[in-house]
Amino acid sequence: MARFANAKAPYLRMTDNPSFGTGAIQRDFLIALLPVILFAFYKNGLQVYLDGNISFLEMFYPLVFILIGGLMSTLLEALFFVITDKSVRTMKTLGKKLSVSYAAIPGLLLAMILPLYTPVWVLIFGCIAATLVAKMLFGGFGYNIFNPALIGYVAVAFTLYGVIQNAGGALNASEVLADAVGGATPLGALIEGEGLSYNALVAPYGTLLDFFVGTIPGALAETSALAILISYVWLVARKVIKWFVPVIFVGTVFVLSWFIGMIAGAEGVWFPLYSILSGGLIFGAVFMATEPVTTPRNPLGKVVFALFLGVFTVLFRFVGDFAEGVATAIVFMNIFTMPIDNWTAIIRSELGGKEIFVKGAPKVKKPISKATIKGIILVALILLIALYGVLKAGGMFTASGWILPTVGRLF
C-alpha cells in the first residue's frame, strides 16, 4: 500500500501522512459502509415499522445488531491484547493499540452479512472465529491471511445455519407475511430447485429493479446493489480500492451466468442480472475482494484473483449444495494470494519490460520463459474451472439443448 510522493529526494512516504495512511483507509472504509448500513436500517427497520409490522423500538434492531457485532469484535480483541501483551494493560495503551488495529471492522462486516434474525450468541461465535482465530492468532492486523469477517461467516454458516433459520432467518417481519416469497431468499429459491425461470426466481420478489435497489429478502446489509454502488464510487474516488477488482469479479459471474442461462434456455439477460444482484456477490466484490491485507498487491495479481473469484463463485453457487458461493470463494482464494502475487509479479516483470536491441547483434531465438508458462497455466486454470462450472451448472438446470449438456456429463 506504500505510495510515494512524486518529488525530489528526500522522499516522504505517503502512508506516514495522516491523510493517506492505513488510518485514513480504514476511516474511508467505515464511511463507505454507511450507505449500506443505512439502507439495511431502512429496509429491515424503518420500512417494516412504516408497514405496521414492528414497533418503534424493534425498528432499531438492525442497527443494534450491527453495533453488537462491532462492539464484540473490539472487546474480544481488547481481551486478547490484555491477556497476551503485558505492555497493554492500561486504558491508554489499550486504546492506542485498538485504534491502529481497527478491531471493530470484522464484527461489523460479519453482522452485515448475516441474516437479521441471527441469535446474538451465534453472532458472538462468529466474532470469536473472525477476530480471535482469523485475525489475532495470525498476528493481528496486517498479518492475517484470511478475511476475518468471512472466516466468521463461514464458521457460522457451516455449523449453525439451522439455528439461524429456526430463529427467524433472513426475512423481516414484512417479508415473512408475503405469500409469494414462500419463506426463501432469491438464491434460496434457486437452490430449492425452483427451476430456472423468471417467474420462479425473480417475479416472487418483484422486478430486477427491486433486486438492484435491494428491497428483496437477503442477509442484513448485502441486498442493495444501489447502496453498495455508492460505497464503491466513494472507495474508488478515495483510492482505497482498485476499481477493476469488483468489476472483473462481478463481470465474470455475469458472463458465466449468462452462459449457464443460455444453456438452460433462460432467454435474455434476466438470469445473469438475477445472478449478480442476488446474494452477497456485489457486497463481497466491493468490501471483501478488495481487502488489502488478504488479496494480491500487484495489479495483475488483483485481476487474476478477481477472475478466479468469479469462476469459483459460479462453481460453488450453481454446482455445490450451498446457496451462496461468494464467501467460500473469497476464503478459498485467500489461500492463493501469495502464490498469485509472486507469479503475477514474475509475469509482469518478465513480460512487461522493454526488450533492448543492440544494432548488428545476432538474433537469438528465445526459449519460452517461465513467466509465459506461468501465465498460460493461470489462464488455462481459469478457463477450465469456468468451463466446468458452466457446463455442470447448465446441465443441472436444463432439459433442452444437447451438445453442451452432453459434454457437461463428461465431467
Place this chain on the structure above:
Amino acid sequence: MKNILAKHGLMAGIVLLFALVFVFGGVYSRYMTAQIEARANDGANAEWLVMFDGATRVEEFNIADIALKSYPLADGRGDFTPSVIAAYKLYAGDVNTAVGVIYVVASYGKFAGVQVAFAFDLATDTVVAVKVIAQSETPSYYGTLGTAFFAQFENKALDDIALTVDAVAGATYSSKSFEIALLFAREQYAADFGFEIPTIVMTLNSVAYNLDPATFVAMPFIADVTYGEDDTNVVVYLDSTFTYAGLVSGVEPAADVKSAIQAYASNAGTVSANVSFVEYDADSRELVMRSRGYSFDAITVTFVINATLDGIVSYEVDSDESYHEDYNELYNHALGEAPYVENHMIDQYLADEVTIDGIAGATVTSAAMQKLIALLDLFLIEIGGGD
C-alpha cells in the same frame, strides 16, 4: 483491593462489558425472534382465515384418533394411506363455538406428494374452500388443474357418498389425489364432529371395459352391482369419470345408488380411465385407441384389423412421449426416439409374446402401452375370437 483493581480492573471491565452486551443482545435477539415467530403465525393464520367467510379467529386443535385407511390411486397404481397433517377450528367474532374447520391432508398425485387443505362448514356439512398447500408435481401436469377443477369442491355436500369430482384430462392422477384427500378429511371430520358418513349396502360384482363399438366412446365402462337389502342386481354403463351413463339391464337405480356405484367403480382399480377407444370403422376395420403415458397428449394408435377380425394387419403410432430426451439418463438412447418403445411393445404383441416387456427409462410409457395392448386384445377376442 486497590491493587487488585489496578492489576485486574481492565480485564474485569472488559469481561463485564462483554457480559453486558451478551445479555442485552441476547435478550433483544430472543425478543425479536419471538416477534417474528408471532408475525409468521399471524401470516399463517391469515392464510386459513381467508378460506372461510366471516371467520375472525383460528385455533389449531388435536384431532381424534381414527383408523388408517388406504385408497386406490388412479389407474391401479396401488394404494395410498393419506394423513391429516394439521387441523384448525375457525371462529367468528367472540363466540367460542367453532363455525368451520380446516383439515390439511397429505395425499399422493402422479409422482409426488400433495398437501391440500379443505375447509368444512360445520353448520351445513359442506366443503366451502379448498387450497393446495404444497405440491411437487410436474408443473405441466399440475398446471392443467385450473380454477374450474377446484370450484367443483366448493359447496360439495359431505353426505354425497362418492365425493368424486370430474378429473381433468392430462392430470387424472393429480385429480384423484384431491378426491382421496377429501374422502379422508371426511373420515376425520366424522370422528371429530360426529358427522355420519352415508353408506349403502352394495357389492361391485365387476367393472369392465365396454367393448361394443357402438357405445364404447361415450360409455367406456360397464359395471355389474348388487345393492340394497333385497340384493337388487343392475348392470350399468359408466362414462370416463365412472358416472352413471345408462342402463344395460335391471331397473334404473336411485341417485344415491348411482353415486355409490361411481365410488365403488372408480376405486376398483380393475379398469383405467387412461386408456380408451377413440373410434372403430367396421368397413375399413380401422380401430383408433388412446392411452395416456408421460406426455400431456395421449399416445394414439391406429390399428388395421385383418379380414377375419382376429389379428392386426398394420398399425401407426402418434406419440409425443419424451423418454428419449437428453435429461432422461435412465433410458438407453441408442434405442432411438419415440415412438420406439410404443412400436417395440406392439411388435411384441404381434409376435405373440406371452409377456409384453416394458423398456427401462420409459416405464410410464411402457405401462400405458401395456394397458392399450391388453384392451386391444380384449377387443379382438370380443369381435373375432382372436387370441
